[in-house]
Amino acid sequence: MKKPNAAETLPAADPAAPHAPAETAPRQTPADILQHYLAEISRFPLLTREEEERLTRAYHETRDPEIARRIVTANLRLVVKIALDFQKFWMQNFLDLVQEGNLGLMQAVKKFDPYKGVKFSYYASFWIKAYILKFLMDNWRLVKIGTTQAQRKLFYNLHKEKDRLQALGFEPVPKLISQRLNVSEQDVIEMDQRMGAWEVSLDAPVRQESDDRHLDFLESGEVPLESRVARAEIDARLKAEMQAFRDILEDKEQVIFEERMLTEEPKTLQELGERFGVSRERVRQIETRIKKKLKAFLEDRIPDIEAYRAGPDAE
Incomplete structure (x- = not known):
């Protein structure tokens, strides 16, 4: 016996019956989607410093994806905060920046070493910025x-x-x-x-005729005290290592290091060449040699030196 298909089992439509209006969901604007996203990520609890240390160490040892998920979700608001700083460079969908920042956050979780004494959010901010910046550089077609x-x-x-x-x-x-x-x-x-050309106010409403701003859905933008302390500790360590590096240089190298690399108003190669009675090219060669020495010195003394450097500041 032939099994009837779905069409055969349904009653025939009455051509005289009025058609019911099709129910269509209202189209969501990018601002609506962003507002919904901000509401969703606000449900994930933030981590205390102790919880962060415990989880990052546990993930470092076990590579448990569930632990990684907890670390990532707890830091999604950090990604939005950082993405807001780049909003003026990308006037299309703001969530494009958030998406790229989230990829950077996941990479930070993968690469983070909790035994280096650096706060995770500080370390992750560099990865988040790096991914957002690369996205901007790759996709800003209107103004090359x-x-x-x-x-x-x-x-x-x-x-x-x-x-x-x-x-x-x-x-x-x-x-x-x-x-x-x-x-x-x-x-x-x-x-x-x-x-x-694309400067916009971060206080702009999430959509037209709305009193809500994007920032209303986020915590205060002030840098937490513990983050400021962590940064101060890192800066102090770098300063101490730079001084230690200076002390191992020869006299001429020390002068070039101080007056070309440590000052707000560096001397010209010509000025230093005249001071030492050598050509400007010779001074340039010495400076290049110092930079190579410094890179090797810091990589040896601070293995995660690249994590301490702000990517946008690097040439």
């Missing part, structure tokens, strides 16, 4: 940036250098910035225009 080393240097350092000059009492004009960053004045002007 990062196509040259000079542009990458400006993309990472332009705002910081402007703030630094203003703090010193100087007007951050393109000529002065170009001299300090060793790039062309035209590159400074173009990058400043590009990076300023």
